[in-house]
Amino acid sequence: xxxxxxxxxxxxxxxxxxxxxxxxxxxxxxxxxxxxxxxxxxxxxxxxxxxxxxxxxxxxxxxxxxxxxxxxxxxxxxxxxxxxxxxxxxxxxxxxxxxxxxxxxxxxxxxxxxxxxxxxxxxxxxxxxxxxxxxxxxxxxxxxxxxxxxxxxxxxxxxxxxxxxxxxxxxxxxxxxxxxxxxxxxxxxxxxxxxxxxxxxxxxxxxxxx
Amino acid sequence: xxxxxxxxxxxxxxxxxxxxxxxxxxxxxxxxxxxxxxxxxxxxxxxxxxxxxxxxxxxxxxxxxxxxxxxxxxxxxxxxxxxxxxxxxxxxxxxxxxxxxxxxxxxxxxxxxxxxxxxxxxxxxxxxxxxxxxxxxxxxxxxxxxxxxxxxxxxxxxxxxxxxxxxxxxxxxxxxxxxxxxxxxxxxxxxxxxxxxxxxxxxxxxxxxxxxxxxxxxxxxxxxxxxxxxxxxxxxxxxxxxxxxxxxxxxxxxxxxxx
Numbered sequence: 396x397x398x399x400x401x402x403x404x405x406x407x408x409x410x411x412x413x414x415x416x417x418x419x420x421x422x423x424x425x426x427x428x429x430x431x432x433x434x435x436x437x438x439x440x441x442x443x444x445x446x447x448x449x450x451x452x453x454x455x456x457x458x459x460x461x462x463x464x465x466x467x468x469x470x471x472x473x474x475x476x477x478x479x480x481x482x483x484x485x486x487x488x489x490x491x492x493x494x495x496x497x498x499x500x501x502x503x504x505x506x507x508x509x510x511x512x513x514x515x516x517x518x519x520x521x522x523x524x525x526x527x528x529x530x531x532x533x534x535x536x537x538x539x540x541x542x543x544x545x546x547x548x549x550x551x552x553x554x555x556x557x558x559x560x561x562x563x564x565x566x567x568x569x570x571x572x573x574x575x576x577x578x579x580x581x582x583x584x585x586x587x588x589x590x591x592x593x594x595x596x597x598x599x600x601x602x603x604x605x
Numbered sequence: 606x607x608x609x610x611x612x613x614x615x616x617x618x619x620x621x622x623x624x625x626x627x628x629x630x631x632x633x634x635x636x637x638x639x640x641x642x643x644x645x646x647x648x649x650x651x652x653x654x655x656x657x658x659x660x661x662x663x664x665x666x667x668x669x670x671x672x673x674x675x676x677x678x679x680x681x682x683x684x685x686x687x688x689x690x691x692x693x694x695x696x697x698x699x700x701x702x703x704x705x706x707x708x709x710x711x712x713x714x715x716x717x718x719x720x721x722x723x724x725x726x727x728x729x730x731x732x733x734x735x736x737x738x739x740x741x742x743x744x745x746x747x748x749x750x751x752x753x754x755x756x757x758x759x760x761x762x763x764x765x766x767x768x769x770x771x772x773x774x775x776x777x778x779x780x781x782x783x784x785x786x787x788x789x790x791x792x793x794x795x796x797x798x799x800x801x802x803x804x805x806x807x808x809x810x811x812x813x814x815x816x817x818x819x820x821x822x823x824x825x826x827x828x829x830x831x832x833x834x835x836x837x838x839x840x841x842x843x844x845x846x847x848x849x850x851x852x853x854x855x856x857x858x859x860x861x862x863x864x
């Protein structure tokens with residue numbers, strides 16, 4: 396039996412695990428964006444915060460993912476549900492590219508443009524929403540792209556703590572020493588990463604300032 | 606206006622010092638700008654010209670002393686209102702690269718809530734004022750030449766019809782021919798509009814051509830304020846050093862557009 400036959404036979408499960416996987420990646424990325432982009436904006440405007448914030452995000456990135464899942468397991472509210480925990484862990488990993496790219500994107504806006512805007516009497520929020528964010532958008536989106544691609548891969552490990560997703564096939568296949576089962580998880584995950592990469596990449600090019 | 610405004614001073618800089626991380630960039634500056642004149646701040650880099658300019662629209666706040674605009678102390682003024690009432694033109698222009706020419710020029714009117722029709726009419730009017738084809742409105746900054754960009758920069762500064770214009774080496778990055786052209790147009794414009802202009806330059810030729818008065822600065826201090834004719838005859842060592850340095854590059858005084 397080859398991979399395709401296996402996937403066809405188990406198509407309802409493939410679909411279910413794919414949707415679970417998408418959910419883990421989607422929610423965690425949104426969570427990371429909701430925290431990471433404002434943090435990136437904050438450190439771009441207050442250089443003194445830049446070191447501590449980027450250093451913390453870097454440290455999180457260095458914790459091995461399996462260990463991070465393990466560390467979070469005993470935390471009261473989180474440990475109750477595996478998907479909750481997995482979403483938080485994935486969001487933590489996605490933070491660094493989001494914070495860093497937002498910071499870089501905003502710092503890269505031509506200082507003359509910011510000075511002119513300020514001199515014309517734009518308020519801080521007008522400057523942010525009309526000038527800085529639109530000009531930084533493509534750099535921020537390339538951070539989103541990196542974060543999503545990392546998350547799709549990392550989310551396979553969430554199956555180790557019972558959070559579901561395509562990792563279930565991979566772990567099962569490893570236990571059964573059956574490559575077809577491993578591939579039934581790995582192939583949809585790879586396709587998901589590619590599609591996410593291409594579509595965010597397309598958006599990024601669309602929004603690139605001239 | 607408040608009682609602090611005497612004679613016809615639109616901008617008054619009183620005893621202003623500016624210290625940045627222990628370095629004194631301006632010390633005890635006193636300067637008045639009269640209604641409708643073009644006051645040129647002349648000096649070499651680091652003399653404090655740009656710092657002085659940025660004190661007027663409070664992009665910088667003085668360490669001591671106070672700046673009055675139309676009789677109101679800047680420290681007590683609404684910062685955003687103050688800046689919207691002052692046009693600001695800088696050497697690097699700083700056009701918004703993601704906006705069309707029309708949106709660049711119309712941004713302040715837009716956030717001031719002007720109706721769309723009035724903004725469009727104003728943009729067309731200003732394009733004409735700065736000598737640009739009305740069709741330029743739909744272009745993006747990267748599609749313009751350096752001279753066209755600075756024309757748009759001037760139009761943008763004039764958009765909400767401010768009575769004061771601050772210009773920081775606006776023609777400094779242009780090629781000599783375009784610079785000449787824009788200087789001449791600025792003179793013609795100024796004869797029509799009578800804005801109160803503070804103009805920063807390190808070019809004595811430009812200062813003599815455009816200025817009603819020239820304020821010579823050196824190392825954060827105001828050396829002297831002179832009319833262009835006086836400047837050429839001045840016995841002040843720094844002023845005469847400038848005149849010597851420019852030498853033959855200076856236009857004969859009759860050629861100057863000063864009335």
